[in-house]
Amino acid sequence: MVEAILERSRQLKQDLTDFVLDAEGELAEALEAYAAANARKDRYDAVQQEIVIDTFITEGQVGDKTPIDLFIESQPELTKSDRQLLNSWKRSFIGLFTITKILPDGLELMNWLTAKQYTVKPNDEKTLQEMSRWKEGEILLTRIAPVTDDYWTFSCAYTLMGKLGKPKLAVAIGNFKDNHRKHLYSDAPDLLAEAWQSVANYHQEFIDFFGNEEVTMPGYQLNKKVAEFQEILTQQRLKAAGVDESKSLSELAEEAGVGDEEIEAAAKEAGADSQAISQILADKSKTKMVAPKVELPADLKKAEQVTAISHPRWGQMFLPTYTKFVELLEAEDWRSQEGAEKLVKYYLENATINTFIWQKLAQQYPKQLEQVLQTVLERPQFKLDSDLEPLLQEYNKPIEPELPEIASVPIHLHNLFEEAFVEVNKSSSKTKGGSKKKTGFGLKK
Numbered sequence: 001m002v003e004a005i006l007e008r009s010r011q012l013k014q015d016l017t018d019f020v021l022d023a024e025g026e027l028a029e030a031l032e033a034y035a036a037a038n039a040r041k042d043r044y045d046a047v048q049q050e051i052v053i054d055t056f057i058t059e060g061q062v063g064d065k066t067p068i069d070l071f072i073e074s075q076p077e078l079t080k081s082d083r084q085l086l087n088s089w090k091r092s093f094i095g096l097f098t099i100t101k102i103l104p105d106g107l108e109l110m111n112w113l114t115a116k117q118y119t120v121k122p123n124d125e126k127t128l129q130e131m132s133r134w135k136e137g138e139i140l141l142t143r144i145a146p147v148t149d150d151y152w153t154f155s156c157a158y159t160l161m162g163k164l165g166k167p168k169l170a171v172a173i174g175n176f177k178d179n180h181r182k183h184l185y186s187d188a189p190d191l192l193a194e195a196w197q198s199v200a201n202y203h204q205e206f207i208d209f210f211g212n213e214e215v216t217m218p219g220y221q222l223n224k225k226v227a228e229f230q231e232i233l234t235q236q237r238l239k240a241a242g243v244d245e246s247k248s249l250s251e252l253a254e255e256a257g258v259g260d261e262e263i264e265a266a267a268k269e270a271g272a273d274s275q276a277i278s279q280i281l282a283d284k285s286k287t288k289m290v291a292p293k294v295e296l297p298a299d300l301k302k303a304e305q306v307t308a309i310s311h312p313r314w315g316q317m318f319l320p321t322y323t324k325f326v327e328l329l330e331a332e333d334w335r336s337q338e339g340a341e342k343l344v345k346y347y348l349e350n351a352t353i354n355t356f357i358w359q360k361l362a363q364q365y366p367k368q369l370e371q372v373l374q375t376v377l378e379r380p381q382f383k384l385d386s387d388l389e390p391l392l393q394e395y396n397k398p399i400e401p402e403l404p405e406i407a408s409v410p411i412h413l414h415n416l417f418e419e420a421f422v423e424v425n426k427s428s429s430k431t432k433g434g435s436k437k438k439t440g441f442g443l444k445k
Contacts, residue, residue: 002105002121002151009147010123012082013089013155019071020057027070030062047157051094054143054156058092066090085147092145092155093186096176099138106151107131109140112173114188115412119151120144127154137163139172167427170420173413181402191410194289198408199315202291205233206310213310216323219303223296226308230294237291289408314356315404321346322357329365334372344376348395355397362388 020031034056039048057067068086072078078086097118101108105128106121122128142158164172177184185192207213209229217225300306300320307322321343328337328344335341347353362369362384370384373391382391389399409417 005147006121006123006153009085009153012086016057016071020067027062030060031056034060047159050157051143058089088146092143094143094180094183096173097140099134099136102136111187114185114191116187118144121151121153123153139164166416166420167424170417184403195403195407198291199404199406200312202406203310203312216305216307219301219306222306222308223301226294226296288411290411290414291408311356313401314354315406329368341376344372355392355399358392
């Protein structure tokens with residue numbers, strides 16, 4: 001029975017894929033546009049190409065229908081069970097999985113992004129043969145698709161990464177976020193909703209502390225204010241977690257089941273501040289998500305001016321040149337401003353200057369910004385109302401917000417990142433080499 005269902009899933013998937021790849025007209029145009037928009041510029045090998053096509057098949061839109069809808073409409077001879085299986089593939093998703101158990105006819109996998117477990121049975125002989133060489137603990141990047149209520153199958157090609165230590169695994173998860181931002185918590189909508197809510201909560205906390213969603217001050221001063229802000233956030237979260245502030249650290253640690261060595265190690269690595277202590281205690285609490293530490297990037301602490309901007313969806317932004325850009329737009333002759341054209345091009349080309357910043361400037365200085373872009377881009381017919389959004393897309397800026405770094409992360413990922421961070425810093429202190437920095441989501445150089 002299981003073998004028959006797997007074989008039918010293989011046949012249906014091949015027919016569906018052929019239908020999409022052989023299509024003409026709107027479906028072909030939609031696939032071409034989707035592939036162009038989702039192709040990674042740093043890497044576009046056969047596996048990546050297959051992932052993009054497979055994702056389009058299950059998530060793409062052709063008008064108000066998906067490729068699966070169009071395929072079902074074109075095949076009236078499909079049985080009811082065939083149609084149910086095809087429609088279930090709309091729940092297919094990409095993940096970074098660890099092999100937790102090797103089965104005779106498949107695998108047990110854990111999605112590292114959400115800690116959810118899956119039984120996966122390959123539906124082709126080639127993968128079954130390759131699987132005989134795999135080992136528990138190895139990491140797989142792939143998409144899986146449901147077959148029944150109890151098990152899934154591989155939806156496309158995979159990348160086997162082997163066994164990864166905590167630092168390399170943290171980097172791999174960070175890379176996954178960068179390359180698959182829309183699919184971070186595909187199989188856990190509750191985690192996704194909680195992560196987005198944490199961004200909105202942070203925005204309100206920012207306004208409560210700073211009095212506005214936008215503040216500008218010297219880097220050294222903002223650094224002090226951000227540290228004060230972080231301290232308040234820490235105390236609020238400790239209180240929300242039910243931590244009794246009247247008790248000593250030793251008493252709290254004993255209640256949480258944390259040893260002295262663990263406290264000392266974490267405090268040493270994190271500077272012995274209250275954030276480190278709260279992380280230790282949070283690890284032992286029942287919370288599902290943990291907020292990342294808020295801090296001013298090191299290269300901005302000595303900046304002449306830094307503008308901090310918060311948004312309930314776009315998150316936290318620290319911009320050392322925002323006031324210069326505003327001055328440029330407010331000047332009678334913007335071309336007289338030193339480095340004006342270079343600054344405009346930087347705002348277009350740099351990924352940290354997101355669509356929200358451009359929309360904010362366009363709302364406040366519509367006429368001036370339009371004139372500046374007409375000149376810098378050498379497009380005299382450029383109109384801000386109709387051409388700004390296509391321009392930002394041209395420079396690979398997402399029009400809709402993606403989950404920002406300030407968002408809370410699941411507790412199991414938070415713990416992994418903390419442990420990886422400690423390992424990397426211990427190693428780099430011995431070698432005196434360059435260390436990685438911990439962000440809200442993984443490790444980066």
